[in-house]
Amino acid sequence: MLDQQRVREDTPGCLDKVFLDSAGSSLPPRPVVDAVVSHLRREAEVGGYRAAAERADDLAEVKASIAELLGARPEDIALVESATRAWADFFYAVPLSPGDRILITEVEYASNAIAALQRARTAGAHVEVVPSTPTGELDLEALHKMLDERVRVVSLVHAPTNGGLLNPVREVVDLAHGVGALVLLDACQSLGQVPLDVVELGVDALSATGRKWLRGPRGTGLLYLRPELARTMEPAALDLHGAQWAEESGYRLAPDASRFEFWECSVASRLGLGVAVRYLLDLGIDEIEQAVSARAEYARTELSTLSGVTVRDLGGQRSGIVSFTVDGVDPNVVRKSLADKDVTVTVSGRGSTFVDMSKRNLDGVVRASPHYFNTFEDIDRLVAAVAER
Numbered sequence: 513m514l515d516q517q518r519v520r521e522d523t524p525g526c527l528d529k530v531f532l533d534s535a536g537s538s539l540p541p542r543p544v545v546d547a548v549v550s551h552l553r554r555e556a557e558v559g560g561y562r563a564a565a566e567r568a569d570d571l572a573e574v575k576a577s578i579a580e581l582l583g584a585r586p587e588d589i590a591l592v593e594s595a596t597r598a599w600a601d602f603f604y605a606v607p608l609s610p611g612d613r614i615l616i617t618e619v620e621y622a623s624n625a626i627a628a629l630q631r632a633r634t635a636g637a638h639v640e641v642v643p644s645t646p647t648g649e650l651d652l653e654a655l656h657k658m659l660d661e662r663v664r665v666v667s668l669v670h671a672p673t674n675g676g677l678l679n680p681v682r683e684v685v686d687l688a689h690g691v692g693a694l695v696l697l698d699a700c701q702s703l704g705q706v707p708l709d710v711v712e713l714g715v716d717a718l719s720a721t722g723r724k725w726l727r728g729p730r731g732t733g734l735l736y737l738r739p740e741l742a743r744t745m746e747p748a749a750l751d752l753h754g755a756q757w758a759e760e761s762g763y764r765l766a767p768d769a770s771r772f773e774f775w776e777c778s779v780a781s782r783l784g785l786g787v788a789v790r791y792l793l794d795l796g797i798d799e800i801e802q803a804v805s806a807r808a809e810y811a812r813t814e815l816s817t818l819s820g821v822t823v824r825d826l827g828g829q830r831s832g833i834v835s836f837t838v839d840g841v842d843p844n845v846v847r848k849s850l851a852d853k854d855v856t857v858t859v860s861g862r863g864s865t866f867v868d869m870s871k872r873n874l875d876g877v878v879r880a881s882p883h884y885f886n887t888f889e890d891i892d893r894l895v896a897a898v899a900e901r
C-alpha cells in the first residue's frame with residue numbers, strides 16, 4: 513500500500529488545494545525540488561562543470577533508474593528536454609523517400625502530427641490517419657488493411673492528451689513489424705502512471721516527458737530506442753557529445769542512444785528527474801496504477817451523476833485522465849471557476865488532438881487528472897465545484 517500521508521507531506525502543494533493536473537505539469541515531490549535547488553546553489557559556488565563532476569554517479573543513476581522503469585538498458589536511453597523533442601529526434605531520423613507512408617492515430621498529439629506533415633511535404637511522403645473503433649481505440653483491423661511495405665513508421669499515442677483511453681500497443685507492433693514499419697510510441701501520458709515494459713511491448717522507440725506523471729522537473733524528457741537502433745540510427749542533428757571529431761573529414765557516432773543527446777543540458781533538472789524516477793520506483797508502479805485508476809474511476813462516476821455534465825472518456829482500458837464538458841459552458845469558464853475554488857484542472861483544446869476532437873465535434877474538454885497523492889475528498893471537492901459552477 514502507498515503511504516498516502518507520507519507522499520502528501522512530500523507534496524506541500526496538495527495539502528490545502530486540490531491539484532488535478534498531473535497530465536499537464538504535476539507537483540514534484542519535495543526530494544525532487546531539493547535536488548534541483550541544491551544543485552543550482554552548488555553551481556553558483558563552484559561553477560557548473562565542477563558541480564556536475566561532483567555528481568557524476570548520480571547523473572549515471574538517472575538513466576539506470578529510467579531503464580529499470582522501462583525494462584530497458586541505460587545505454588538505450590537518451591535524455592532530452594521534452595517528450596516532443598524525444599519524439600522528433602527519433603522521427604526526423606527515420607529515412608523517408610517519395611511515396612513513403614507515415615501512419616498516425618486519430619488522437620495524435622498536434623506536435624507529432626505537425627512534424628509528420630512537415631516531413632511528408634519535404635520528402636514527398638504521405639501522412640494517413642488510422643481510424644479508431646467506435647469505442648475510441650485504434651482500429652487494429654483498419655490498421656492491418658492500411659499496412660504495406662511503403663509504411664515506414666507508425667506513430668502510436670498510448671494515452672491521448674484529451675481523454676482517458678489507452679491504446680493497444682503490442683498488437684500494433686506485431687502488425688507494423690509484419691511489413692517492416694517502425695513503431696514510435698508516444699508514452700507521454702502513460703509513463704509514470706501505468707507499467708510499461710519496452711521489451712514486452714516490442715516498440716522501436718518511446719518518448720516521454722518528465723513533468724507529467726513522473727513528477728519530475730519541467731524541461732526534461734526521454735527517448736528510448738530499441739538496442740539495435742540505438743547503435744545504428746543516425747540522428748538528424750549531432751554535436752560533440754553525440755559524435756566524436758577524430759579526423760578532419762569525418763566523425764564517429766557515439767555507440768549508444770547518447771548519440772541522440774546534445775552535450776549541454778540543465779544538470780539540476782536532470783538530477784531532479786533521476787530523483788523523481790527513483791521516488792516512483794520506491795513507491796511501485798503497480799501501486800501507483802491502482803491508486804490513479806481508482807481516483808479517476810471515482811471522478812468519472814461522480815461527475816456523471818451531475819446533470820448537464822458529460823464525461824467524454826472513451827476506451828475500454830482507461831488512464832488517469834478524466835475529460836468532461838458542461839452543457840452550454842465554455843470549458844475555459846469551467847476551468848476558471850474551479851481555479852477560483854482552488855481546484856486546478858486544465859482544458860484540452862481542439863488544436864491539441866485535432867482529428868479526434870473534430871470528429872466528436874468538440875472545441876475543448878475540461879481535463880482532470882488525479883495522481884496517487886490526491887485523496888478521494890479531492891475528487892469530492894472537484895465534483896462539488898463543478899456542480900456549483
Ligand SMILES: *Cc1c(COP(=O)(O)O)cnc(C)c1O
Pocket residue numbers: 593594595596597621623669671672673698700701720721722733
Ligand atoms: C504533453 C504531451 C506531449 C508533449 O510533451 P512535451 O513534454 O510538452 O513535449 C506529447 N504527447 C502527448 C500525448 C502529450 O499529452
